[in-house]
Amino acid sequence: MVQQVLLFTLPPLRSMSTHQRMVVASLPLLLSLHSILVVSSILILLATAGFSRDDGGYSECKKPFDCGLLQNLSYPFWGGNRPQYCGHPAFRLLCQEGQYPSIAGDREPEQFRLVGADPNRKVMKVEPIDPEQYICPQNPENKTLNPSFLSFIDSDLHSLNLFYNCTDSSDKPGTVRIGCLGWGGSYFGFERWPTVSGQYPPMCNVTIRIPVPGDAVDGLQKRGMPAVEGLLGEGYNLSYLYGSAPTICQGCTSSGGVCGSNTAKVVESH
Numbered sequence: 001m002v003q004q005v006l007l008f009t010l011p012p013l014r015s016m017s018t019h020q021r022m023v024v025a026s027l028p029l030l031l032s033l034h035s036i037l038v039v040s041s042i043l044i045l046l047a048t049a050g051f052s053r054d055d056g057g058y059s060e061c062k063k064p065f066d067c068g069l070l071q072n073l074s075y076p077f078w079g080g081n082r083p084q085y086c087g088h089p090a091f092r093l094l095c096q097e098g099q100y101p102s103i104a105g106d107r108e109p110e111q112f113r114l115v116g117a118d119p120n121r122k123v124m125k126v127e128p129i130d131p132e133q134y135i136c137p138q139n140p141e142n143k144t145l146n147p148s149f150l151s152f153i154d155s156d157l158h159s160l161n162l163f164y165n166c167t168d169s170s171d172k173p174g175t176v177r178i179g180c181l182g183w184g185g186s187y188f189g190f191e192r193w194p195t196v197s198g199q200y201p202p203m204c205n206v207t208i209r210i211p212v213p214g215d216a217v218d219g220l221q222k223r224g225m226p227a228v229e230g231l232l233g234e235g236y237n238l239s240y241l242y243g244s245a246p247t248i249c250q251g252c253t254s255s256g257g258v259c260g261s262n263t264a265k266v267v268e269s270h
């Protein structure tokens with residue numbers, strides 16, 4: 001339509017009135033003004049048709065990103081060169097070339113590595129960083145691994161409790177002995193996560209609590225410490241498919257939108 005308006009024929013210059021000459025002389029200017037108008041209307045049309053009113057740069061979030069050894073990551077993960085508004089604060093990744101990213105969350109110590117992610121199934125595979133520090137540890141320290149991303153985990157979780165240097169050497173029901181050189185009696189056992197603590201009253205100098213999937217518990221109890229070491233060393237899947245509050249933009253992604261969040265609340269953009 002725009003181009004039809006511009007298709008008119010001009011009479012030879014000499015036969016024009018002064019007024020007509022002025023019009024012709026200013027035609028390039030009119031045309032360029034016109035193209036500016038056309039271009040801006042197209043931009044405005046694109047902006048209103050293609051993106052929602054609260055897009056605010058979120059189209060950037062549609063691009064998957066790579067972080068260390070992991071590729072094609074998307075919401076709720078962010079970090080590296082992907083801005084925070086494309087992810088959820090609890091899922092901040094620290095990317096290092098040739099390594100699996102660590103999950104740093106929001107101002108918290110890194111306790112887990114992300115070793116796999118399947119956005120379609122909403123499954124992430126994690127492993128504790130340096131699991132050997134929890135197995136017959138050299139520098140004993142009471143510790144509970146409780147990163148903030150656990151608030152958005154849908155899987156049934158149990159606490160793997162590792163007890164070291166226990167003064168009472170008799171075996172305790174529901175616990176399995178750990179043979180650690182240089183330590184007093186040591187055991188591992190399980191309770192539901194989050195722990196209410198005090199399930200075990202054994203007098204132990206060191207207790208370490210690590211969240212693990214509930215369906216791994218039976219196998220670990222039967223197969224003992226080697227199985228525990230295997231689980232911590234290889235990692236395990238956790239589901240971040242959240243059907244109930246707090247949802248991280250479930251409805252948004254299923255409708256083809258992209259998700260991001262600011263620090264106050266999750267922002268949806270369709």
Ligand SMILES: *[C@@H]1O[C@H](CO)[C@@H](O)[C@H](O)[C@H]1NC(C)=O
Binds near residue numbers: 064120
């Ligand atoms: C990246 O992830 C998207 C969405 O999860 C998927 O559709 C696509 O096939 C993946 N691409 C590659 C190269 O893995």
Ligand SMILES: *[C@@H]1O[C@H](CO)[C@@H](O)[C@H](O)[C@H]1NC(C)=O
Binds near residue numbers: 123125237
């Ligand atoms: C963990 O999730 C990954 C990615 O979806 C999948 O390939 C793998 O089979 C899962 N492992 C277990 C033990 O379920």
Ligand SMILES: *[C@@H]1O[C@H](CO)[C@@H](O)[C@H](O)[C@H]1NC(C)=O
Binds near residue numbers: 141142204
């Ligand atoms: C660990 O916690 C127990 C029980 O609270 C305490 O008695 C012990 O001193 C702590 N051990 C270390 C190494 O801090």
Ligand SMILES: *[C@@H]1O[C@H](CO)[C@@H](O)[C@H](O)[C@H]1NC(C)=O
Binds near residue numbers: 167203204205
């Ligand atoms: C920790 O070890 C010290 C030194 O052996 C001992 O006196 C103390 O009772 C132990 N703490 C616990 C909670 O068993």
Ligand SMILES: *[C@@H]1O[C@H](CO)[C@@H](O)[C@H](O)[C@H]1NC(C)=O
Binds near residue numbers: 140165184205206
């Ligand atoms: C472990 O127990 C021994 C003997 O009671 C004690 O000397 C040592 O200090 C304890 N270790 C820790 C880390 O509490």
